[in-house]
Amino acid sequence: MATTTRLRPRTLVRASGGPRYAVALAVDALGTGLLRPFLLLYGVTVLRLSAPVTGTAMTVGVVAGLVCMPPVGRWLDRGARSTVVAVSMLVRVAGVVLLLAAPAGHVWPFSAAALFLGVGNQAWPAAHAAVVATVAHGRERDAALAAGRALRNAGLGIGALIATLCLSGGTTALRALAAVTGLAYLGAAVLAWSVRLHARPAAPPAAGEGDTAPTPRMRVLPAANVIYVFCLNVPEIALPLILVTQLHASPVWSAGIFVANTVLVVTLQVPVTVLMARFSRQTVLALAGVVLTVSYLGFLAATSLGHGWGAPAVAAVSVVCTVGEILYAGSATALVTALAPAHVLGRALSRFGLSTGFGLAVSPAVITTLAPHGPTALWGSLAAATLLSACAVAGERNQRTQPGRSLQPAGAAPELDARPSDRGTTVRGS
Numbered sequence: 001m002a003t004t005t006r007l008r009p010r011t012l013v014r015a016s017g018g019p020r021y022a023v024a025l026a027v028d029a030l031g032t033g034l035l036r037p038f039l040l041l042y043g044v045t046v047l048r049l050s051a052p053v054t055g056t057a058m059t060v061g062v063v064a065g066l067v068c069m070p071p072v073g074r075w076l077d078r079g080a081r082s083t084v085v086a087v088s089m090l091v092r093v094a095g096v097v098l099l100l101a102a103p104a105g106h107v108w109p110f111s112a113a114a115l116f117l118g119v120g121n122q123a124w125p126a127a128h129a130a131v132v133a134t135v136a137h138g139r140e141r142d143a144a145l146a147a148g149r150a151l152r153n154a155g156l157g158i159g160a161l162i163a164t165l166c167l168s169g170g171t172t173a174l175r176a177l178a179a180v181t182g183l184a185y186l187g188a189a190v191l192a193w194s195v196r197l198h199a200r201p202a203a204p205p206a207a208g209e210g211d212t213a214p215t216p217r218m219r220v221l222p223a224a225n226v227i228y229v230f231c232l233n234v235p236e237i238a239l240p241l242i243l244v245t246q247l248h249a250s251p252v253w254s255a256g257i258f259v260a261n262t263v264l265v266v267t268l269q270v271p272v273t274v275l276m277a278r279f280s281r282q283t284v285l286a287l288a289g290v291v292l293t294v295s296y297l298g299f300l301a302a303t304s305l306g307h308g309w310g311a312p313a314v315a316a317v318s319v320v321c322t323v324g325e326i327l328y329a330g331s332a333t334a335l336v337t338a339l340a341p342a343h344v345l346g347r348a349l350s351r352f353g354l355s356t357g358f359g360l361a362v363s364p365a366v367i368t369t370l371a372p373h374g375p376t377a378l379w380g381s382l383a384a385a386t387l388l389s390a391c392a393v394a395g396e397r398n399q400r401t402q403p404g405r406s407l408q409p410a411g412a413a414p415e416l417d418a419r420p421s422d423r424g425t426t427v428r429g430s
Contacts, residue, residue, distance in 0.1 A: 011140070012143060012144060012147050012270070014135070014136075015132070015135060015136035015140045015141065015143065015144035015147075016132060016135075016136070016144040016147050016148055017082075017131050017132060017135055017144075017195060017197065018135075018195060020191050020192075020194060020195055021082070021131070021191070021192060021195045021197075022151065023191055024085075024089075024187075024188040024189075024191035024192040024195075025128070025148060025151055025152060025155070025188070026151055026154075026155050027155075027184050027187050027188040027191065028089055028124075028152075028155070028184065028185060028188035028192075029151065029152040029153075029154070029155025029156050029159065030155040030156075030158060030159045030184055031159065031180065031181040031182075031183075031184025031185050031188065032155070032156055032159060032181070032184075033155055033156035033157065033158060033159020033160040033161075033162075033163065034159040034160075034162060034163045034177045034180055034181045034184070035096070035163070035177055035178055035181040036117075036121075036156075037160050037163070038163055038167070038174065038177070039058060039114070039117075040054055040055060040058060041167075041174065042099070042174050042178065043057070043058075043110050045170070045171055045174065046104070046171045046174050046175060047102055047103075047104050047105065047106070047110055048104045048105055049105070049107055049110060053107055054110070057107055057110055057111040057114050058114050059361065060111060060114070060115075061111060061113075061114025061115040061116075061117060061118040062114075062118045062121075062122075062357070062360070062361050063118075063361050064115050064118060064119075065115060065117075065118025065119040065120075065121065065122040065123075065357070066122055066354055066357045066358065066361075068119045068122055068123050069122060069123070069126065069350040069351070069353055069354045069357070070347075070350060070354075072084060072123045072126055072127065072346070072350050072353075073126065073346040073347035073348075073349065073350025073351065074346065074347065075346065076126065076127065076130045076345065076346025076347075076349065076350070077201065077343060077344060077345065077346035077347055078201055078346075079198050079199045079200055079201045080198065081127070081130055081131045081134055081197040081198055081199055082131060082192050082193060082195040082196060082197040082198075083193065083198070084123065084127035084130070085124065085127045085128055085131060085192045086189045086190075086192040086193035087123075087189075088119075088120045088121075088123040088124040088127055089120065089124070089185045089186075089188050089189035089192060090120075090185070090186070090189045091116050091119050091120040091123070092116065092117050092120035092121070092185045093182050093185045093186050093189065094116045095112075095113045095114070095115070095116030095117035095119075095120065096113070096117075096178055096179075096181055096182035096185065097182060098112050098113035098116060099113040099117075099178055100175065100178055100179060100182070120185075122353065122357050123353075125333075125349075125353050125356065126346070126349040126350045126352070126353040128148060129145065129333050129336075129337060129349050130199075130345060130346055130349055131197060132144045132145050132148065132337075133337040133345060134197060134199045135197070139274075139277040141334065141337060142273055142274075142277060142281075142330065142331075142334040143270060143273055143274050143277075145273075145330075145333055145334055145337075146269045146270045146272075146273035146274075146329070146330045147269075147270050149265070149269050149329055149330075150265065150266050150267075150269040150270055153262055153265045153266050153269075154262075154266045156262075157259075157262040157263075157266070163177050201343065220392050220393060220396040221332075221335065221336065221339075221352065221355075221393070221396075222351055222352055222354070222355035223355070223389075223392070224289075224389035224390075224392050224393050225332060225352060225355040225356060225359065226355050226358055226359040226362075227359070227385045227386055227388075227389040228285075228288070228289065228292070228328050228332065228359070228386065228389060229355075229356050229359035229360055229363065230359060230363045230366070230367075230382060230385075230386070231292050231321060231324060231325045231328060231386075232325065232360065232363075233360065233363045233364060233367065234318075234321055235257055235258050235261040235318065235321070235322075236258065237363070237364050237367050237368070238299075238367045238371070238378070239254060239257055239299075239314060239318060240254035241367065241368065241371050242299070242303060242314065242371065242375070242378075243311055243314060245371070246303060246371075246375070247303065247306070247307055247310040247311055247314070248307055249307070249310070249311035250311075253311045253314070253315060256315065257314070257315055257318045260315075260318065260319070260322070261318065261322050261325075264319070264322045264323075264326070265322065265325070265326060265329075268323075268326055269326055269329065269330060272323075272326050272327065272330060273326075273330035273331075273334075276327065276330065276331070281331045281334055281335040281338060282335065282393060282394065282396070283394070284327055284330065284331040285327075285328065285331040285332055285335060285390075285393050286390045286391075286393045286394035287327055287390075288324050288325075288327035288328035288331060288332075288390070289324075289328075289386050289387065289389055289390025289391075289393065290387070290390050291320065291323055291324035291327060292321065292324035292325070292328070292386050292390075293383045293386045293387040293390065294320060294324075295317055295318075295320040295321035295324055296321075296379045296380075296382045296383035296386065297379065297383050298313075298317035298320060298321075299314060299317050299321075299375070299379045300375050300376065300379035300380060300383070301313075301317075302314045302316075302317050303375040303379070304375065332352075333349075333352065336348055336349060336352045337349070
């Protein structure tokens with residue numbers, strides 16, 4: 001099967017769900033960037049809650065939001081696509097309304113707002129991946145997923161920059177940012193719903209055709225993903241913590257690394273994903289783990305340099321970590337969509353999203369617990385766990401995951417770039 005090596009912008013937009021859907025993603029990301037990085041600050045300054053109480057409420061909201069994933073998966077398997085995306089955005093509108101209505105000094109309204117925001121944030125990735133998997137196939141789908149991530153990172157970065165410039169306005173500015181976020185979510189939901197994309201539910205294979213399990217038997221991928229996803233919190237949590245508390249470097253280094261990470265993801269996510277299409281997705285995902293492991297060991301070596309050369313060395317190694325993140329993001333979800341049978345695609349994506357959400361939820365606690373015990377405890381543990389996950393992903397390639405089927409059948413093209421069930425899926429709407 002021919003591998004996609006070049007995509008025109010118009011083709012990429014179509015494969016991502018169409019112009020209106022792309023605008024919806026951009027508006028949603030911009031609104032998210034206005035509020036999400038400053039939600040803790042909103043609870044502390046506007047609602048006058050203590051930092052521990054606010055942080056706990058946010059964590060509970062994220063973890064509780066994971067409960068929505070199984071129903072979302074079943075809904076997607078019934079054929080819903082753009083409707084699920086729109087509902088995930090509307091749920092966040094409700095969260096913003098609760099946030100604006102919360103009286104000062106009351107934690108429960110803030111907790112409820114965090115829960116609604118958490119539900120929307122958890123449901124959106126699986127729903128978006130299902131949309132792309134419905135309108136695009138093979139390596140074109142991989143590039144479309146990568147383009148969606150690049151667009152989202154760009155919107156988040158621009159939104160966060162605008163919000164940072166507005167923070168001098170105090171509590172009034174934070175309330176205004178929350179209100180604008182709610183309007184952005186509402187506008188994005190209307191645009192996503194207007195696409196009206198729906199897939200005909202795929203019928204399960206007949207008895208004896210080798211797929212009788214209600215969900216894909218992909219045990220290794222979700223487990224490995226819990227470890228892989230730690231890389232997303234390294235620039236935001238681990239590196240600032242190390243730079244400030246252990247290397248006593250200026251916070252400017254942390255800000256610069258975060259900006260560089262965002263710029264690299266926005267500019268390189270699609271080109272790197274397209275470039276790596278010549279390899280199997282399992283190979284790229286395993287390679288991502290190796291690159292991340294090397295970067296963690298690089299951070300360990302950089303921190304040993306101490307004050308002076310330590311901060312520049314950490315900044316240099318962060319580029320390697322970002323490359324690993326790009327490889328991971330460009331292959332992980334794409335691998336799930338390629339392996340999952342069409343009739344359980346939603347449940348496979350929701351299960352994978354559950355592992356992503358769990359990893360993102362526990363990684364701050366794990367990082368902040370290991371960091372006080374020294375660089376070896378933090379970076380050595382992350383390197384060992386990530387390398388083990390990469391080996392598990394690579395070793396799973398030739399193991400059978402369903403009766404009569406392997407992750408990469410002998411004689412097949414690299415990965416399952418197209419499935420018979422893909423061709424049996426129909427789409428209604430624009």
